[in-house]
Amino acid sequence: MSFIQFCRDRRFYSLFYIGNTLLILLVIKLALNEEGLFISNATIGYIGLLSVVSLALFLFADYIRQRPFFQELRQAKENVSLESLLKVKEGITNEQLAMIKLFGQAFEDYSTRLHTAQEQHSRSYHFANRWTHQMKTPLSVIRLILQEQDEWSKEVLVDQIEEEVGKLEDGLHMMLSTVRLQKFELDFSIERIALLSVIRSVLHGKRKTFIRYRIYPRLISEAEEVFAATDKKWLIFVLEQLIQNALKYSSTLAREPSKYITVRVEETDNGVTVSIQDEGIGIVAEDLPRVFDPFFTGENGRKLQESTGMGLYLVKQICDQLGHSITIESTVNEGTTVTLFIPPPSAYSTLLR
CATH class of the missing domain: 3.30.565.10 (Histidine kinase-like ATPase, C-terminal domain)
Known part of the structure; x- marks a missing residue:
């Protein structure tokens, strides 16, 4: 943030300060007039100019004090990452310190969510891989039974196929429940x-x-x-x-x-x-x-x-x-x-x- 931008953000404060100074000078002039005393407009203008210069010096000193924070914030903006926000440490005002704390909390929440998502993805991948191989077994058994069906009685053949189909149904039910469990709050x-x-x-x-x-x-x-x-x-x-x-x-x-x-x-x-x-x-x-x-x-x-x-x-x-x-x-x-x-x-x- 440049000094011009810094001053622009505080323009309402500056306008209020200048207006309040002019009001005070006007009240002082009127009060002196009532007492028979006189103060020239040049003197009032000089006092007002000193007040404006003092305001400018104050704003410049405040900008210098906060410039390290603005520089770190600009660098974080250029990198555009949560990690870069964590490098912003030079907070001065309460607002800046609150912002830095918010950055840390946001990053902690992001890291937790990311870790949870990665674990969930890893579990889903390993389960799908293991489940797929497990489902091949009943299919292979059914295929083998059908190839050797002449050696089986009809009753035994049906019983064996039903057993393997039951395993397939159980496996499909488990896979479906695993998927539904990820959105449990919507399905109970x-x-x-x-x-x-x-x-x-x-x-x-x-x-x-x-x-x-x-x-x-x-x-x-x-x-x-x-x-x-x-x-x-x-x-x-x-x-x-x-x-x-x-x-x-x-x-x-x-x-x-x-x-x-x-x-x-x-x-x-x-x-x-x-x-x-x-x-x-x-x-x-x-x-x-x-x-x-x-x-x-x-x-x-x-x-x-x-x-x-x-x-x-x-x-x-x-x-x-x-x-x-x-x-x-x-x-x-x-x-x-x-x-x-x-x-x-x-x-x-x-x-x-």
Whole structure:
């Protein structure tokens, strides 16, 4: 900023100062006239000129004092980047100091948003890459089954193809949910739902998988129906993922066909607790703290080689968004219990439909 621009920005202040000086001189002259004293116009003009010169010197001194700030601001303007704004340090006035602070806050917010976006893009890229390779497996199996269909009975053939199609459907559902989760605030609605009916529907939808794996579902609740405040669509996705995991990791343990997956629902004044307990291979202790991390498959995932490491991550993200809590307890070769806690409806009083 040049000195002319600096003065132009303060023209109203300067005009007010000059006008106020002239008014004071006029009052002084009138007062002296009433007392019979005389002051010439030349003297008044000389006083006014001195006042204007003093104003000019003051503005020039103030410009010199603030010039380092203006120079840094000009350099930042030439570079046009947030990083260059952070180099502006020579603030003098409160406005300049507030501007410098605002630059720092804007850069911090920008850096946080950029880091979040980069992490989200990286997760999406790795998940899409892993998901694509995983989806190739069911397609390859279906193609192999069709090539060797003469060696299979019709019933077995259909059953095997249905199993692989189910894997494709689950994978597509997970991919769709991953995309929707990025705009979660636009795609959720808290409502009062019949929780036991929803759980029965999810278990019924997995009936063929239960039969195939020779596992029996059990739903335990002291009440005939339990109501909870949540988003029905997202809760169904959470339950499907948890039950699918229980089925997948229970089927790998060679036992007599007497294994169960038990869903227990308990209602208290503090909310509703849903626990899903399987009798599968369990999770090793060192893997438990990381089961909700993206792309973490752990020892079990490496054994099955079918895990994307995104199922429990998505479940945790959804629960956090809904205000639900989720915990996991597990013992190797005995089973795993996942506990989902849904707060009472009063916690969502402003969101309930």
